[in-house]
Amino acid sequence: GAVVSQHPSWVICKSGTSVKIECRSLDFQATTMFWYRQFPKQSLMLMATSNEGSKATYEQGVEKDKFLINHASLTLSTLTVTSAHPEDSSFYICSARDPEGWENIQYFGAGTRLSVL
Amino acid sequence: DAKTTQPNSMESNEEEPVHLPCNHSTISGTDYIHWYRQLPSQGPEYVIHGLTSNVNNRMASLAIAEDRKSSTLILHRATLRDAAVYYCIVANFGNEKLTFGTGTRLTIIP
Numbered sequence: 285g286a287v288v289s290q291h292p293s294w295v296i297c298k299s300g301t302s303v304k305i306e307c308r309s310l311d312f313q314a315t316t317m318f319w320y321r322q323f324p325k326q327s328l329m330l331m332a333t334s335n336e337g338s339k340a341t342y343e344q345g346v347e348k349d350k351f352l353i354n355h356a357s358l359t360l361s362t363l364t365v366t367s368a369h370p371e372d373s374s375f376y377i378c379s380a381r382d383p384e385g386w387e388n389i390q391y392f393g394a395g396t397r398l399s400v401l
Numbered sequence: 402d403a404k405t406t407q408p409n410s411m412e413s414n415e416e417e418p419v420h421l422p423c424n425h426s427t428i429s430g431t432d433y434i435h436w437y438r439q440l441p442s443q444g445p446e447y448v449i450h451g452l453t454s455n456v457n458n459r460m461a462s463l464a465i466a467e468d469r470k471s472s473t474l475i476l477h478r479a480t481l482r483d484a485a486v487y488y489c490i491v492a493n494f495g496n497e498k499l500t501f502g503t504g505t506r507l508t509i510i511p
Contacts, residue, residue: 290444316497327488328445328501377444381497387433387452388497392444 286312288380290393297368298401305363305396307378313358314380318390319351322375334361368400403427403491410506419476421505423489426470432493434465436474438485439504445488448474484509 287310297303307317315336320328332342332353340353350372352364361380365372375397379390406424413419425434436448449456449463451472456463462475476483488504 288444318498320501327503328439330498330500333497375442379444386494387435387450388492388494388499389435389447389450390445390499391447392437395442395444397442 286380286382286391288314288378288391288393290378290396292396293394294397294399296399296401299369300367302364302366303368303398305365305376305378305398307361307363307380307393309359309380309391312380312383314361315358315383316381317355317361318379318381319353319361319363320377320379322377322395324375328377331363365398368398370400373398373400403429403432405489405491405502407487407489407502407505409503410508412508412510413476413479414510415481416478419479419483419507421474421476421487421489421507422471423473424471425489425491428469428491429493431495432491434463434469434472435490435492435499436461436463437488437490437499437501438483439488440482440485445501448487479507479509481509481511483507 289308291306317334319331322328332340334340334355355361377395379392382389403425435450437445439445451463464473486504
């Protein structure tokens, strides 16, 4: 089955620093990837849609300059949380769209838990 | 995309079948029904999807009502590893996005 790898799985950083999270599709090419955020006891909220070779499309209310998304290849998308603050602490999850079908199946990474001190 | 309604939580005994219901009364003809599950501290995992007919795969079965206004995810023999939050999502085939609701938290009792 399709495998999506996300790295790191857990990161702690100081307030004001930037953190990069990588999302890789290991056994398929993903033209479209997605980034979600999940706060404790809540559901997943879509942050942005990332298309290879073009700018990401952000959901309403998500700051483009704070959450930088790059999808430079068909197997890698990155999310950089710039100048992170404690309120950015969350569980960040990426997914990749199945390129084979048109039912929009997504395969998810294991998630990255970000703690900003 | 159509809104879905699921029970907040359910319990089931280990090795028993589990039926997880989902209502989607505003579903349209081109909407697919997707089920994902999220184990603790993990990203979601695709379970199954369907359009009109019942579907089976190695993980589960999906039973879709004739009027498509509801569906049921069936785990044939629950194990402790099936304890997770199960999300029912209805999405139009032309829409890439998945909108996650609150899902059903399934607890498996040993």
